Amino acid sequence: MDSSKDDSKDEAHITASRRGFLGRSAAMGLVGVSLGLAGCKEDAPAKTASAGAPAKGAANEVAPGQLDDYYAFTSAGHGGEARVIGLPSGRTLKRIPVFNIDCMVGWGITNESKAIMGTKADGSLKYITGDTHHVHASYKDGTYDGRFMWVNDKIHSRLARIRMDTMECDKIVQLPNVMGFHGIFPDKCDPVDAKINYTTRVFCGGEFSIPLPNDGRDLDDPSKWGALFSCVDASTMEVRWQVRVDGNMDLVATSYDGKFAASNQYNTENAADLAGMMAAERDACVFFHVARIEQLVKAGKFTTIGASKVPVVDGRKAANADPATAVTCYVPVGKNPHGVNASPDGKYFVCSGKLSPTATVIDLSLVAQWYEGKLKQPRDAVVAEPEIGLGPLHTAFDGKGNAYTSLFLDSQCVKWNVAAAIAQFKGDKNAKVIIEKMDVQYQPGHNYASMGETKEADGKYLNSGNKFSKDRFLPVGPLHPETEQLIDISGAKMRLVADHTAYSEPHDGIIVRRDIVKTRQIYTMEDFPNHVTPDNAGVTRHGNKVQVRLMSQAPAYSMPIIKVKKGDEVTLTLTNYDKVEDLTHGCALPTYNINFIVNPQETKSVTFKADHAGAYWLYCTHFCHALHLEMRSRFLVEA
Ligand code: CUK
Ligand code: CUA
Ligand code: CA
Numbered sequence: 001m002d003s004s005k006d007d008s009k010d011e012a013h014i015t016a017s018r019r020g021f022l023g024r025s026a027a028m029g030l031v032g033v034s035l036g037l038a039g040c041k042e043d044a045p046a047k048t049a050s051a052g053a054p055a056k057g058a059a060n061e062v063a064p065g066q067l068d069d070y071y072a073f074t075s076a077g078h079g080g081e082a083r084v085i086g087l088p089s090g091r092t093l094k095r096i097p098v099f100n101i102d103c104m105v106g107w108g109i110t111n112e113s114k115a116i117m118g119t120k121a122d123g124s125l126k127y128i129t130g131d132t133h134h135v136h137a138s139y140k141d142g143t144y145d146g147r148f149m150w151v152n153d154k155i156h157s158r159l160a161r162i163r164m165d166t167m168e169c170d171k172i173v174q175l176p177n178v179m180g181f182h183g184i185f186p187d188k189c190d191p192v193d194a195k196i197n198y199t200t201r202v203f204c205g206g207e208f209s210i211p212l213p214n215d216g217r218d219l220d221d222p223s224k225w226g227a228l229f230s231c232v233d234a235s236t237m238e239v240r241w242q243v244r245v246d247g248n249m250d251l252v253a254t255s256y257d258g259k260f261a262a263s264n265q266y267n268t269e270n271a272a273d274l275a276g277m278m279a280a281e282r283d284a285c286v287f288f289h290v291a292r293i294e295q296l297v298k299a300g301k302f303t304t305i306g307a308s309k310v311p312v313v314d315g316r317k318a319a320n321a322d323p324a325t326a327v328t329c330y331v332p333v334g335k336n337p338h339g340v341n342a343s344p345d346g347k348y349f350v351c352s353g354k355l356s357p358t359a360t361v362i363d364l365s366l367v368a369q370w371y372e373g374k375l376k377q378p379r380d381a382v383v384a385e386p387e388i389g390l391g392p393l394h395t396a397f398d399g400k401g402n403a404y405t406s407l408f409l410d411s412q413c414v415k416w417n418v419a420a421a422i423a424q425f426k427g428d429k430n431a432k433v434i435i436e437k438m439d440v441q442y443q444p445g446h447n448y449a450s451m452g453e454t455k456e457a458d459g460k461y462l463n464s465g466n467k468f469s470k471d472r473f474l475p476v477g478p479l480h481p482e483t484e485q486l487i488d489i490s491g492a493k494m495r496l497v498a499d500h501t502a503y504s505e506p507h508d509g510i511i512v513r514r515d516i517v518k519t520r521q522i523y524t525m526e527d528f529p530n531h532v533t534p535d536n537a538g539v540t541r542h543g544n545k546v547q548v549r550l551m552s553q554a555p556a557y558s559m560p561i562i563k564v565k566k567g568d569e570v571t572l573t574l575t576n577y578d579k580v581e582d583l584t585h586g587c588a589l590p591t592y593n594i595n596f597i598v599n600p601q602e603t604k605s606v607t608f609k610a611d612h613a614g615a616y617w618l619y620c621t622h623f624c625h626a627l628h629l630e631m632r633s634r635f636l637v638e639a
Contacts, residue, residue: 060088060498074509080130090500099130106596133507140198142455157181176308180208183251189258205249213306222272243315256346266336333360344457352392384421396449399457406444528603532575555627586621613639
């Protein structure tokens with residue numbers, strides 16, 4: 001069944017928001033949009049699902065016992081984690097805690113995870129919240145190499161790295177002097193040494209302007225505030241350098257040759273309020289010349305900000321007017337753009353207008369020409385600007401020359417042809433730019449295609465991450481889940497093949513072919529320096545500091561009785577001696593907030609004060625054996 005145009009009520013709402021959007025000033029338009037959403041909720045029939053029933057013999061069918069073809073790695077918004085989903089089935093495979101506390105695995109509870117997350121002087125976590133928007137993986141030869149993923153934290157401006165073999169976070173770094181760290185993208189090649197054809201840098205866009213340094217100065221004068229673009233070393237996870245820009249930075253994209261990173265800017269006005277941020281007719285996509293920035297850093301031509309030692313290069317417009325020395329190039333794009341995406345042929349970046357119904361196509365070779373003094377104006381690097389629909393946000397690619405842009409206000413996905421858009425821009429009136437518009441349910445944010453951000457874009461699936469599911473699922477109280485809609489893009493027409501629920505609120509994600517991901521099933525005990533051995537297992541005391549070294553092997557812990565004294569500072573270390581795949585044990589200690597798991601051959605530890613006298617059953621939480629319930633020890637705290 002075709003998914004389009006059979007929900008008249010929703011159509012009425014879309015028309016209303018269209019009117020609201022176009023018929024008044026831009027500011028009023030936004031008000032119209034939000035009213036439109038509220039109205040829509042009341043209008044929508046609660047019990048009948050609307051358009052878009054999957055075709056018979058659904059293309060997402062993965063029979064019981066069969067494995068998916070793709071992994072989707074997604075962000076989780078203010079849930080603070082990352083997620084792993086199998087596609088096309090939509091099966092949730094894993095939640096990877098990153099900036100959030102997760103008592104299933106003990107993330108934020110064990111000493112090892114706390115060390116990664118960062119602690120205060122008293123050992124408690126520095127932050128317990130996170131806001132992840134963008135997940136991107138490491139590259140080699142223009143495609144994923146299965147080593148790492150990175151995810152941003154918008155609240156506290158942190159970048160986390162996730163190992164793809166264990167799918168666990170192993171490092172987190174905080175960006176100095178940055179607030180609202182939003183877009184990220186790994187580089188795909190070194191800008192100077194083409195032999196380094198793999199990811200060695202991760203670029204991070206800072207969205208909010210703040211006083212630099214943010215120590216109480218200039219509070220009443222936002223015109224003095226600024227935003228920084230940061231480069232993080234992919235292996236050490238240290239911040240290498242930063243660039244101060246005019247305006248803000250939203251999303252980030254990188255070129256396949258490593259020469260450029262770019263970020264779209266919706267606030268070139270440098271405004272501090274809504275009306276001001278929408279004042280200009282055009283905003284920009286700022287292109288960073290990576291090699292020149294690193295030359296300046298090497299030559300010592302940088303400043304530092306406050307207590308941070310990270311080199312900061314000036315990328316503001318006034319300092320970068322001369323193409324011969326510039327490190328930034330501001331290419332004008334449609335009003336308040338959202339999203340910048342690189343086409344898999346390596347030629348173009350596409351910025352969506354958000355407040356303009358257009359997408360701006362920028363030719364990277366022309367940006368390079370501007371830097372060489374061969375192009376008059378940065379705006380001459382724009383080679384197409386097709387009208388594609390209302391509220392365009394993010395663009396995905398199929399590797400066959402087509403782009404798929406999410407249209408938030410129209411609740412649609414528009415498929416358009418990049419070459420046709422360029423021809424139309426040059427004056428070809430017969431160019432057929434828009435190929436198809438498909439309704440999605442509803443208000444899409446990010447979309448992403450299978451392998452779409454690599455040279456191996458395969459044009460099989462597109463995921464539309466929709467911000468409102470409304471009537472698509474059983475209601476579960478005031479907060480509905482979101483919809484991830486899987487669209488088959490392999491044929492001439494787009495075909496909706498599945499609705500998957502998503503717990504609020506994922507933003508960006510990537511779809512990776514399963515053969516690229518090589519996971520590890522059993523840890524190596526020696527990789528944990530604190531692993532417990534039969535020789536050092538037991539209880540040892542130094543003053544009031546007590547080490548409890550415990551081993552697990554189904555269905556028992558190595559000590560049936562553990563005795564400490566009230567007031568002791570206890571460090572409990574647990575090594576899982578089971579070697580069978582998936583034979584994981586848990587460790588919970590009532591009253592003391594201890595709750596974590598140890599996978600086969602893994603070691604974890606916790607430190608706590610034994611401040612309550614009594615008997616506490618230390619028990620296994622993870623079903624491991626027929627005698628799982630019997631797997632417990634007496635933890636005795638003497639008064
Ligand atoms: S942003 Cu979420 S819909 Cu943070 Cu990538 Cu566009
Ligand atoms: Cu060990 Cu359950
Ligand atoms: Ca603007």
